[in-house]
Amino acid sequence: MFFEEVKAAFIAQGHQMAAHINQTAAEQYLGACRNWAANHGQGPEPKPALAVEAVFDFSGLWVVSMKQTGYAVSDVSPSSFLPKAPSDVNAIGYPVGGPIPNQPGRYYDWSTAGSSIGQKATINGKKYQFQGITPWNRAWVEVK
Known part of the structure; x- marks a missing residue:
């Protein structure tokens, strides 16, 4: 039972790390959109980063890694800030x-x-x- 609780906590921490990475990327993207709009839309539009998800491997050492999902961290268009x-x-x-x-x-x-x-x-x-x-x-x- 204790082993399963530790494993569940490890999984929860991995998902929390992925959520933090995605949140930070979304905030940075929105900041880039605001800066782009502050420059009157000059230059290329900012592109959102792809979200990540936690991937776990419990064979041998416990490993958590981040994998891109193919989904953008934000669907807000930079032009909406103009x-x-x-x-x-x-x-x-x-x-x-x-x-x-x-x-x-x-x-x-x-x-x-x-x-x-x-x-x-x-x-x-x-x-x-x-x-x-x-x-x-x-x-x-x-x-x-």
Whole structure:
């Protein structure tokens, strides 16, 4: 019984390592998309890394290795970070990354230089406030 518990813990750790690698790769890809959009889409579009999965070998020494799956770590298109309308700029005039899917009135902001929580801006007659939806997801939100 103890042997099976140790083996299960080893497997869980392997899956956790793969998940951490995939999460890190996805975050880096989204950062690359934001940087690409910050340069107005110049240069080649960033490509997402392929996800990995843990593969185990219990013959002899216990071995865990990572294998590419063929699936991308993110299905977000880099072009979704490009401005969609002239009003898609932050308070210091930098374009935001376009609308956040399924969140009407919320816009990505990849440039936080000068953008602080609670900051307000009026752009093309619309009022916006910079809000921290989560510590890693801050956005300009249209206020009525």
